Amino acid sequence: MFNLDEVRAKFPILDQEVNGHTLVYLDSAATSQKPQSVIDIVNDYYNRYNSNVHRGVHTLGTYATEGYEGAREKVKNFINASSTMEVIFTRGTTTALNKVAHSYARANLSEGDEIVLTKMEHHSNIIPWQQAAHATGAKLRYIPLQDDGTITLEDVREAVTSKTKIVAMTHVSNVLGTINPIKEVAKIAHENGAVIVVDGAQSVPHMKVDVQDLDVDFFAFSAHKMCGPTGVGVLYGKQELLEEMEPVEFGGEMIDFVNLYDSTWKELPWKFEGGTPIIAGAIGLGAAIDFLNEIGLDEIEKHEQEITEYALEQMKTIDGITIYGPKKRAGLVTFNLDDVHPHDLATALDSLGVAVRAGHHCAQPLMKELQVAATARASFYLYNSKQDVDIFVDGLKKTKEYFGDVF
Structure with a gap:
């Protein structure tokens, strides 16, 4: 039986604050965190x-x-x-x-x-x-x-x-x-x-x-x-x-x-x-x-699918967001938010303790196909929770509001 609290407890890096906020790590497609056993x-x-x-x-x-x-x-x-x-x-x-x-x-x-x-x-x-x-x-x-x-x-x-x-x-x-x-x-x-x-x-x-x-x-x-x-x-x-x-x-x-x-x-x-x-x-x-x-790849895949589907549902409630990729997908969401540059977006989220990736993701031909210079990406793994998604989505809303006020 997959127990998220027990899984998260095995990753010491997750038990910290970044910029005064609890770390929400959503960049596992770039590199995953390491359990204490490793x-x-x-x-x-x-x-x-x-x-x-x-x-x-x-x-x-x-x-x-x-x-x-x-x-x-x-x-x-x-x-x-x-x-x-x-x-x-x-x-x-x-x-x-x-x-x-x-x-x-x-x-x-x-x-x-x-x-x-x-x-x-x-x-x-x-x-x-x-x-x-x-x-x-x-x-x-x-x-x-x-x-x-x-x-x-x-x-x-x-x-x-x-x-x-x-x-x-x-x-x-x-x-x-x-x-x-x-x-x-x-x-x-x-x-x-x-x-x-x-x-x-x-x-x-x-x-x-x-x-x-x-x-x-x-x-x-x-x-x-x-x-x-x-x-x-x-x-x-x-x-x-x-x-x-x-x-x-x-x-x-x-x-x-x-x-x-x-x-x-x-x-x-x-x-x-x-x-x-x-x-x-x-x-x-x-x-x-x-x-x-020990945890089981089937359990990991099932958990990631639940988190990804939940993230997609919550992100789609935000006006001005563009999500790239198919409905049936692995555990990541690549997106852009209105006229906010992905690097600015990632910086704003980082100030809230949320780590996402921004840029061309070593896929410049695909960026040209999508007709964008860059995107932001949130990627999920076995240690992510719906609470992580909620903090992330709230951060997107705050970022949108801030840049809307600036411009």
């Missing part, structure tokens, strides 16, 4: 068994390796990968997507091939493909958006053709909250001989993800958006694809044998983890997975 396990690593992994035979090295590789096993189970060999630790979603674009794309694209994207992508799922296209002569093709910020499978079928080699798509839009039909898109991609690469940064923290059921070829996400530490993330890839790919970073940890004029690589997953890995981060990610599993 903070403690990272501290425990540094306090008790800080050591490098894999090559050391001493006791601390053994503990560190067990923690690091144990986290990989937890990730495998969390997303239902078929093997830990398919779980690559990275610095985050951006690095994971870049690994695919540099290693797989550049080796498999030729002039005239096509990479299919959507117009709702985060810059991290656009720029690497632009660079791959520049390097290979491939072309980018974009699936159009409907008025409500969704895509249709008809448009996907029109965009994905025999020329398509890669389909790159976000699972959940960080701006619109749109939940894309990844399983169906993957089927279309595979029918046309293409692979599908999915940005899962906004889905894995909030809903159950089964990479085998979705039948995705590559899937990327970050720990810091799912109650874990910053600076660590995951690239999932089907083993047969990863086996064919070359590393993009070279040095220690990822090698098998080094000679004066050539070298060989370790087996998966280590051939993609050059250098000392993000040990504490991976162990912290493992603790975050334990935390989310």
